Structures are given as structure tokens and as C-alpha cells.
Amino acid sequence: MRAPDVPEGVLTLGVLLARLSPVVLELLAAPLGVDVPVGRVLIAGAGDDVTMAEGDVVLLVGVDAAGEAAVAGVTRAAAARAAAVVVKARPDQHAALAEFGGAHGVATVAAPSSADWGQVFTLLRTVTSTAGVAVHDVDHAPADLFALANAIAGAVGGATTIEDRQLRVVAYSNLEQPIDGVRRDSILGRSVPPYVMQRDEIVATYRRMWGNTDIVHLPADDEQRVRARMGASVRAGDEVIGTIWVVEGERPFDAAAERALRDSAPVAALHLLHHQAA
Incomplete structure (x- = not known):
């Protein structure tokens, strides 16, 4: 045979x-x-x-x-x-x-x-x-979540954090890209800061992300010195197991950046599942 x-x-x-x-x-x-x-x-x-x-x-x-x-x-x-x-x-x-x-x-x-x-x-x-994801995106995927965060940051064009379903920060990039106070506090506290989740629009954004597979955008808040962001849910089948957030860098996000983030989500799902099973 x-x-x-x-x-x-x-x-x-x-x-x-x-x-x-x-x-x-x-x-x-x-x-x-x-x-x-x-x-x-x-x-x-x-x-x-x-x-x-x-x-x-x-x-x-x-x-x-x-x-x-x-x-x-x-x-x-x-x-x-x-x-x-x-x-x-x-x-x-x-x-x-x-x-x-x-x-x-x-x-x-x-x-x-x-x-x-x-x-x-x-x-x-x-x-x-996720068989339709390009083979090079997964077969040569980074060995751990922090390397994956760096790969996403490079592909999308901004500092990246990966969160689990409980909003805990499980990995973040370190490519010397622009950041803001929210990202810094998220990394130091290893979770989304409480003062962020007290904002109704943030809660609504998470609910929207968890309800569908669309890419979401959060505008910059110049008064609070918060940079614009783009996010995507991470799913295992129909179950949401986490989120990816990318802080806008030196250039505004474009269609290529959205596509790179969308393509990264299935790869992140595999790594998050490994992380949860460890």
C-alpha cells in the first residue's frame, strides 16, 4: 500500500x-x-x-x-x-x-x-x-508564547500582548516598539488593569470580540496618553480562549496589518492550548 x-x-x-x-x-x-x-x-x-x-x-x-x-x-x-x-x-x-x-x-x-x-x-x-492558515505561519511557529508575541509584533507592526480568557497577560513582545501606560501596567500587573475594565466601552469591546471573529479597533486617547490599539479573539473551535492586543506603532494600522493579526490568531490558539495543558 x-x-x-x-x-x-x-x-x-x-x-x-x-x-x-x-x-x-x-x-x-x-x-x-x-x-x-x-x-x-x-x-x-x-x-x-x-x-x-x-x-x-x-x-x-x-x-x-x-x-x-x-x-x-x-x-x-x-x-x-x-x-x-x-x-x-x-x-x-x-x-x-x-x-x-x-x-x-x-x-x-x-x-x-x-x-x-x-x-x-x-x-x-x-x-x-485552521488548515487554511499558510503552512509557514504554523510549521515554523515560535516555540513559546513570548517568541510568538514578538513574531506578531513584527508582522503587525506594534507592541503585542497575549491574554488568556481571564484577561491575564501570558506573554508580551519586547521589540522596543512604542508603548503607553496601559500596556506597561498590564505587563507589570500581569493582567488588564482594573481601571481599564471599569470603562464601559472597554467591556463592550471585549464582549464584541468574544461574540465574533472580527478585528476590533480602539482609538487613541490623547488626553490619557493612550495609543490606538487593534485586537483579535483567539479561539479553539467555537470557544474563546484568549485575546491578542497590538499597540499602534510608528505607522497607522492598514489592511495588511489587520490580515497579519487575523492570521496570527489560529497560531496563538495552538500555543495557548499548550500553555493551558502544561
């Missing part, structure tokens, strides 16, 4: 795994290689009568890696030409899983025994749902 030819721009198993930390998922065997097209993320519990299809990434939830249900799940996935099977497994079970998956012609992927299936599912769904 051989992997089918993959059209340009189609998400493959190799790209999927490259966008996730090896701490989350470890490839054990890929008998058809990693240039296999990926489609749905499918949950298949022990005894579930779910229909697997070509390209599925099948999560064998509630299945003992050494049990009959795992054998049956891998066998069914191989018959359906699934892209991969994900099983929770201890390191001492990896070799047997790799051998069995290899013999049946389906990629086998191990998740740590301590992993939360909900987080694994969300991570995979986030990657598959």
Missing part, C-alpha cells in the same frame, strides 16, 4: 503532528508515511458503532491500549483507510502498538496516559479547522 498523492494545500498527518507538541502526541508508526490527507477528528469509544472513513483521525477513547478493544479499533480504522489512530498508552506499550499498526497499514499515535481526551480533541480540531 502507498499513501495517495496529496493536492497542494491539503492538511496531512505530518503537518498535523508538526503543529502539535510531541508532549501531546507521539507518532509510533506510519506505514504509509506522513503525507496522508487528514479529514475529520472522530471519537470512537469502546463498543461504539461509529462509521470511520478515509482520512479520519480516530481517537480510541476509554480503550485499554493492550486490550481487545484497541485491536478492534485499529483493525477497523485500517479497513476504513483512516489517517491515524490515537490511543492513550504507557511508554512500555508503544512498541506493541507500533508493530500492530504497522502490520495493518495505519498510522498509530500515542497520547500520554494522563492526557485529557477533551484537550486532545480540542487541539486536533483546532489544527484541522
Whole structure:
């Protein structure tokens, strides 16, 4: 058997795994290689009568890696030409899983025994749902949130902060770009300052960001010496998990800056999910 030819721009198993930390998922065997097209993320519990299809990434939830249900799940996935099977497994079970998956012609992927299936599912769904993001934006994404903040600051053109859903500042750029008091206080306090959230227009802006995927703009307040800002929500599927704010630098934001910020949000989602799972 051989992997089918993959059209340009189609998400493959190799790209999927490259966008996730090896701490989350470890490839054990890929008998058809990693240039296999990926489609749905499918949950298949022990005894579930779910229909697997070509390209599925099948999560064998509630299945003992050494049990009959795992054998049956891998066998069914191989018959359906699934892209991969994900099983929770201890390191001492990896070799047997790799051998069995290899013999049946389906990629086998191990998740740590301590992993939360909900987080694994969300991570995979986030990657598959952002498959349209340019490969260079994610495959060479910075290794941590602070490096990502610097990358966004350089691409968009302004000092950047990344917040979680509780408005805590989890990362910020340090590229010597113009800042203001609000940014400084956010970094020192590691959260959005209370005096900012006391303003009705700020609360309304956050609600608007969390309600849709539009880019938002906050005008400058010369009296308070606050620079203009642009923000975007960060989402894992339909769930808002954070926000990105960029302070306007030496030049006003233009359409290219908006596009760079919008393209950065899916990448930030992957890093925030890693941060939350750590």
C-alpha cells in the first residue's frame, strides 16, 4: 500500500503532528508515511458503532491500549483507510502498538496516559479547522508564547500582548516598539488593569470580540496618553480562549496589518492550548 498523492494545500498527518507538541502526541508508526490527507477528528469509544472513513483521525477513547478493544479499533480504522489512530498508552506499550499498526497499514499515535481526551480533541480540531492558515505561519511557529508575541509584533507592526480568557497577560513582545501606560501596567500587573475594565466601552469591546471573529479597533486617547490599539479573539473551535492586543506603532494600522493579526490568531490558539495543558 502507498499513501495517495496529496493536492497542494491539503492538511496531512505530518503537518498535523508538526503543529502539535510531541508532549501531546507521539507518532509510533506510519506505514504509509506522513503525507496522508487528514479529514475529520472522530471519537470512537469502546463498543461504539461509529462509521470511520478515509482520512479520519480516530481517537480510541476509554480503550485499554493492550486490550481487545484497541485491536478492534485499529483493525477497523485500517479497513476504513483512516489517517491515524490515537490511543492513550504507557511508554512500555508503544512498541506493541507500533508493530500492530504497522502490520495493518495505519498510522498509530500515542497520547500520554494522563492526557485529557477533551484537550486532545480540542487541539486536533483546532489544527484541522485552521488548515487554511499558510503552512509557514504554523510549521515554523515560535516555540513559546513570548517568541510568538514578538513574531506578531513584527508582522503587525506594534507592541503585542497575549491574554488568556481571564484577561491575564501570558506573554508580551519586547521589540522596543512604542508603548503607553496601559500596556506597561498590564505587563507589570500581569493582567488588564482594573481601571481599564471599569470603562464601559472597554467591556463592550471585549464582549464584541468574544461574540465574533472580527478585528476590533480602539482609538487613541490623547488626553490619557493612550495609543490606538487593534485586537483579535483567539479561539479553539467555537470557544474563546484568549485575546491578542497590538499597540499602534510608528505607522497607522492598514489592511495588511489587520490580515497579519487575523492570521496570527489560529497560531496563538495552538500555543495557548499548550500553555493551558502544561
